[in-house]
Amino acid sequence: MRAMVLNAPGEALRAADVPRPAPAADQVLVRVGACAVCRTDLHVLDGELSHPKLPLILGHEIVGRVEEVGSAVTRFAPDDRVGVPWLGWTCGKCAYCLSGRENLCDQARFTGYTLDGGYAEYAAADERFCFPISGDYSDVAAAPLLCAGLIGYRSLRRAGAPRSLGIYGFGGAAHIVTQVARHEGVRVYAFTRKGDRASQEFARSLGAAWAGGTDELPPDPLDAAIIFAPAGDLVPKALAATARGGCVVCGGIHMSDIPSFPYGLLWEERTVCSVANLTRRDGEEFLALAPRVPVRTETRTFRLEDANTALAQLRAGSFRGSAVLVMD
Numbered sequence: 001m002r003a004m005v006l007n008a009p010g011e012a013l014r015a016a017d018v019p020r021p022a023p024a025a026d027q028v029l030v031r032v033g034a035c036a037v038c039r040t041d042l043h044v045l046d047g048e049l050s051h052p053k054l055p056l057i058l059g060h061e062i063v064g065r066v067e068e069v070g071s072a073v074t075r076f077a078p079d080d081r082v083g084v085p086w087l088g089w090t091c092g093k094c095a096y097c098l099s100g101r102e103n104l105c106d107q108a109r110f111t112g113y114t115l116d117g118g119y120a121e122y123a124a125a126d127e128r129f130c131f132p133i134s135g136d137y138s139d140v141a142a143a144p145l146l147c148a149g150l151i152g153y154r155s156l157r158r159a160g161a162p163r164s165l166g167i168y169g170f171g172g173a174a175h176i177v178t179q180v181a182r183h184e185g186v187r188v189y190a191f192t193r194k195g196d197r198a199s200q201e202f203a204r205s206l207g208a209a210w211a212g213g214t215d216e217l218p219p220d221p222l223d224a225a226i227i228f229a230p231a232g233d234l235v236p237k238a239l240a241a242t243a244r245g246g247c248v249v250c251g252g253i254h255m256s257d258i259p260s261f262p263y264g265l266l267w268e269e270r271t272v273c274s275v276a277n278l279t280r281r282d283g284e285e286f287l288a289l290a291p292r293v294p295v296r297t298e299t300r301t302f303r304l305e306d307a308n309t310a311l312a313q314l315r316a317g318s319f320r321g322s323a324v325l326v327m328d
């Protein structure tokens with residue numbers, strides 16, 4: 001099968017012809033229809049996440065049809081449409097798994113990082129971690145829901161029940177979480193790179209009450225903020241924009257160092273927390289909610305062979321919404 005392969009961090013992906021994976025007993029083999037491109041893919045590519053499987057097929061926002069099932073598979077049958085997310089396997093036995101926090105599992109494996117992912121014609125995935133995909137969405141439209149949507153949803157829930165929410169970094173996750181927050185009656189304030197009028201306009205078009213640069217303060221203090229941009233200097237900025245008792249949620253898997261800041265920014269029961277990975281329950285809740293909002297994803301499609309271009313454009317922030325690789 002055709003695949004885009006990472007041989008070593010720091011190198012470009014290479015187009016290769018590799019053997020099609022054979023599904024293990026509890027796996028489905030998915031014929032990939034679309035796979036969205038996530039900032040985490042850049043962190044793996046750049047070596048900011050350590051010890052990836054190598055060589056590696058990136059991609060953890062996979063939508064496709066089941067081609068073949070392993071001997072013990074019970075949830076899916078050939079031709080079912082499924083989504084494969086970042087959380088690819090958990091032990092089911094550790095203290096985290098047994099307390100509803102499988103996102104923190106001691107031995108968790110991750111699609112497109114420690115397991116091969118979806119920058120390929122086929123991907124094998126443990127059926128217990130796959131989700132059925134609603135017929136309301138095409139493969140391309142559904143793909144960004146699998147990480148940008150899911151992590152955005154978990155971040156929103158970690159923010160508590162804010163009436164006003166700041167979102168720092170307005171890419172794939174932000175454009176989806178804005179729609180969910182608006183659906184729940186939350187006022188959204190979007191913070192983009194300084195002078196990025198196009199992203200600010202995009203945020204307003206999705207219902208943001210205000211949009212400005214990350215160097216600006218919102219017109220009113222925020223009840224909570226979510227930071228999707230991987231820039232640690234946004235943490236004190238977001239705290240400065242947040243009201244007493246507010247929470248700043250770091251939604252990314254990697255961030256540059258957070259500069260020191262005066263205690264006054266944290267005082268009055270402000271909190272800073274992070275969101276790591278997802279649980280299957282997050283996925284079930286969010287994928288049921290998305291068509292009811294309804295969440296509409298804005299996508300730019302690329303051919304599988306153009307994955308390096310998609311990654312470069314994501315790095316440069318040169319499109320709205322999410323990049324999605326499409327298999328032909």
Ligand SMILES: [Zn+2]
Nearest residue numbers: 091094097105
């Ligand atoms: Zn576990």
Ligand SMILES: [Zn+2]
Nearest residue numbers: 038040147148
């Ligand atoms: Zn992701």
